[in-house]
Amino acid sequence: xxxDLLGIxxxxxxxxEVLLETAERFKEVSEREIKKVxxxxxxxxxNLFYEPSTRTxxxxxxxxxxxxxxxxxxxxxxxxxxxxxxxxxxxxxxEAMNPDAVVIRHPFPGAPHMIAKEIKxxxxxxxxxxxxxxxxxxxxxxxxxxxxxxxxxxxxxxxGDIAHSRVARSNILAFKKMGAVVRxxxxxxxxxxxxxxxxxxxxxxxxxxIKDADVIMMLRIQLERQKGGFFPSLREYSALxxxxxxxxxxxxxxxxxxxxGPINRGIEIAPEVADGPYSLILNQVTNGLxxxxxxxxxxxxxxx
Amino acid sequence: xxxxxxxxxxxxxxxxxxxxxxxxLERNKGAEDLVLLGIATRGRFLxxxxxxxxxxxxGIEVPFGVIDPTLYRDDIGRTTTQPPLKEMExxxxxxxxxxxxxDDVLYTGRTVRAAMDAxxxxxxxxxxxxxxxxxxxxxxLPIRPDFVGKNIPTSLSEEVRVHLKExxxxxxxVLKERDEG
Numbered sequence: 024x025x026x027d028l029l030g031i032x033x034x035x036x037x038x039x040e041v042l043l044e045t046a047e048r049f050k051e052v053s054e055r056e057i058k059k060v061x062x063x064x065x066x067x068x069x070n071l072f073y074e075p076s077t078r079t080x081x082x083x084x085x086x087x088x089x090x091x092x093x094x095x096x097x098x099x100x101x102x103x104x105x106x107x108x109x110x111x112x113x114x115x116x117x118e119a120m121n122p123d124a125v126v127i128r129h130p131f132p133g134a135p136h137m138i139a140k141e142i143k144x145x146x147x148x149x150x151x152x153x154x155x156x157x158x159x160x161x162x163x164x165x166x167x168x169x170x171x172x173x174x175x176x177x178x179x180x181x182x183g184d185i186a187h188s189r190v191a192r193s194n195i196l197a198f199k200k201m202g203a204v205v206r207x208x209x210x211x212x213x214x215x216x217x218x219x220x221x222x223x224x225x226x227x228x229x230x231x232x233i234k235d236a237d238v239i240m241m242l243r244i245q246l247e248r249q250k251g252g253f254f255p256s257l258r259e260y261s262a263l264x265x266x267x268x269x270x271x272x273x274x275x276x277x278x279x280x281x282x283x284g285p286i287n288r289g290i291e292i293a294p295e296v297a298d299g300p301y302s303l304i305l306n307q308v309t310n311g312l313x314x315x316x317x318x319x320x321x322x323x324x325x326x327x
Numbered sequence: 328x329x330x331x332x333x334x335x336x337x338x339x340x341x342x343x344x345x346x347x348x349x350x351x352l353e354r355n356k357g358a359e360d361l362v363l364l365g366i367a368t369r370g371r372f373l374x375x376x377x378x379x380x381x382x383x384x385x386g387i388e389v390p391f392g393v394i395d396p397t398l399y400r401d402d403i404g405r406t407t408t409q410p411p412l413k414e415m416e417x418x419x420x421x422x423x424x425x426x427x428x429x430d431d432v433l434y435t436g437r438t439v440r441a442a443m444d445a446x447x448x449x450x451x452x453x454x455x456x457x458x459x460x461x462x463x464x465x466x467x468l469p470i471r472p473d474f475v476g477k478n479i480p481t482s483l484s485e486e487v488r489v490h491l492k493e494x495x496x497x498x499x500x501v502l503k504e505r506d507e508g
Contacts, residue, residue: 060398
């Protein structure tokens with residue numbers, strides 16, 4: 024395959040299909056009593072995280088371990104970053120220890136791309152600013168495909184803070200590549216200008232937007248990125264754009280609900296919805312692990 | 328143009344599988360504790376046919392599953408693209424069972440080695456036996472089959488293809504020159 028996985032943008036629909044098919048098979052490994060295969064024995068994978076993360080980092084780590092690779096976790100707060108080392112210097116020093124893959128999460132868009140050019144190891148984008156989060160989008164594709172049996176022709180509604188969301192961006196690209204129709208909905212201040220150029224429909228009314236949706240993907244209000252006053256108050260946001268049982272009444276009976284986590288209970292999604300029968304939030308986590316195993320399998324396997 | 332020769336037809340394959348089923352039962356003194364595991368892809372269908380024959384002979388339905396050795400292969404990471412994963416379906420705990428691995432062609436023995444390693448991750452069978460439709464020689468590992476349908480001496484420039492109705496539409500075994508490149 025390729026050396027790096029930097030974004031959905033670079034992948035062909037065939038490559039996405041291969042990754043999803045592989046991930047479906049890998050789910051079986053995690054259901055065994057001995058959850059380990061020797062496939063990546065002797066490989067070293069570094070998780071380099073410059074932003075907090077529970078799900079993604081743990082998921083990449085467990086994925087690597089179930090395939091017998093050795094993993095090392097580095098988080099910015101406990102590394103030489105606090106001493107002033109540049110990202111590139113950190114990457115070059117890690118490279119000198121000869122890892123086979125580096126998973127990087129960084130607040131700046133394009134950080135993984137820069138590293139990928141500089142080091143021989145495979146680079147996997149674990150989320151770069153508001154740019155891309157490819158492994159999350161692949162998990163979401165797998166979750167929808169599993170439940171609906173297909174992606175093509177479905178209507179996917181992505182709701183909430185589109186402007187700050189790498190999950191939204193990667194998912195728009197991913198679902199469109201696989202033939203779905205994508206609609207984004209949120210307050211005008213959180214919908215980027217010109218997003219129609221990505222080939223999506225735009226709506227500002229959540230209740231209207233979800234009426235004919237096959238999939239509703241709620242996004243987290245990123246409290247840590249909300250200093251610009253994009254909406255008057257969380258309470259108002261929740262009233263207009265939070266998904267609760269009342270709003271859900273207008274949706275189709277076979278709709279499914281996704282959320283990349285972590286959820287803000289009672290803000291963008293009501294607890295009854297997050298824990299309800301339409302929710303696939305925990306399936307996304309299970310599938311995320313299988314998808315990351317598939318990513319490692321294809322990236323670390325091929326030899327020139 | 329590669330020369331191809333049919334060395335077994337559908338009736339040959341049926342007769343051979345009938346004999347293999349009897350041999351498996353004879354060697355194991357019945358069908359008790361047996362588990363048939365086909366090596367994906369074609370071993371699966373051969374294992375299913377042997378299961379059906381054992382049921383006809385003995386009246387017992389032997390548990391059956393599929394094992395995919397891909398993640399245990401010794402050439403993983405040595406090829407330009409990774410091989411696709413196949414199905415894996417172990418229907419029951421295999422501890423203390425007599426596991427019969429079933430495959431279409433035995434060649435280097437590397438697939439069987441990988442399948443046995445995969446199997447060990449699922450438990451500790453009482454014993455493992457190997458049943459193959461074709462043994463074409465050229466072993467690279469100390470592995471031998473317990474039940475052989477047909478021994479076919481081959482040269483390294485030849486290949487043996489087993490076609491089965493379930494996935495190829497026809498039952499036959501073909502010997503042909505390896506395609507160049």
